[in-house]
Amino acid sequence: MSIALVLSVTNCNSTSKRDYFDSNFKCFAEPGWRDDANFKKYIEKAWLPTRLLYAKDNSKIKRSDIVFTGDSLVHLFLPNLMAKEFPGKSVTNRGIGGDMSETLLSRIDDDVLRLEPKTVVIEIGGNDFIQGKCLSLVQNNLLSIIKKIHSRNHQIRIFLIAVPPTRVKELNQIVPVYNLFLNQVARTTQNVEYIEVWDIMRKPDAPTLSEEFIRPNGDSLHFNEKGYEIWGKKLRPYLQK
Structure with a gap:
């Protein structure tokens, strides 16, 4: 399953459905996407095939000290980039383009915890907000992900990467609110x-x-290799402990 195909069915919806500051905005609290037909297509053509590849790989490698998981921003952290940023480390990527907090929660056991990691690095949430998901729902899903990881082993270190800025105005409005929540969770959770x-990663004045x-390529949601250099620079001091 190519990453290009995974990303091809995860484009932004119309502005009105993801502008949390619009007076007519109503958040979405149902499973999946607002467009159910496209969500089913995404699950069938991208999400499930990628999970099958991960299951096959997990049975082969058995264990990994560090596992990255989340959405396309993790998925695009390609093996050569990871090797460059974390030399000598046992690092495995379990990101899936289009993943939301609810779908990550549903797969965290099989895709991530099966590898018995000592550290789990998570970046998730952007696709929830593309769908206009209720903020409280995304927050509760994130808390459930943490709870599920620590119910397996409370000594697993969890690193929550802030959802980065994009070139989509509506996402840049709501994401800082979510990042404040992530920061608070980290401050209060062992x-x-x-x-x-x-x-x-944002402009100095915008x-x-x-x-x-x-x-x-004009992509408004994802960033280039320089962005992953930032991720590496930020994470290396933690992963070297």
């Missing part, structure tokens, strides 16, 4: 750390992705 990247991180 073995959970918050990794701030929003501040360094809440949008800095030009130096923009991908050359």
Whole structure:
């Protein structure tokens, strides 16, 4: 399953359905996407095939000290980039393009915890907000993910990467609110750390992705290799402990 195919069915919906500051906005509290037909297509064509690949790989490698998981921003942290940023580390990528907090929660046992990691790095939430999911729902899903990980082993270290800025105005409005929540969770939960990247990846004077991180294909949601260098720089001091 190519990452291109995974991403091809995860485009932004119309503005009116994800603008949390619109007076007519109503958040979405149902499973899946507002467009159920496309969500089913995504699950069938992208999410499930990727999970099958992960299951096959998990049975082969058995264990991994560090597992990254989350949405397309994790999925695009390709093996060569991970090897560059974390040399000598046992690091496995279990991101899936289009993943939301609810779908990550449903797969965390099989895709991530089966590898008995000592550290789990999570970046999740952007796709929830693309769908206009209720903020409280996303927050509760994140808390459930943490609870499920620590119910397996409370000594597992969890690193919550801030959802970074994009070039989508509606996401840049709501994501900082969610990141504040992630920071607070880390402050009040044992073995959970918050990794701030929003501040360094945005324009100095505007809440949008800095030009130096923009991908050359006009992609408004994802960032280039320089962004992953930021992730590596931020995470290395923690992963070396």
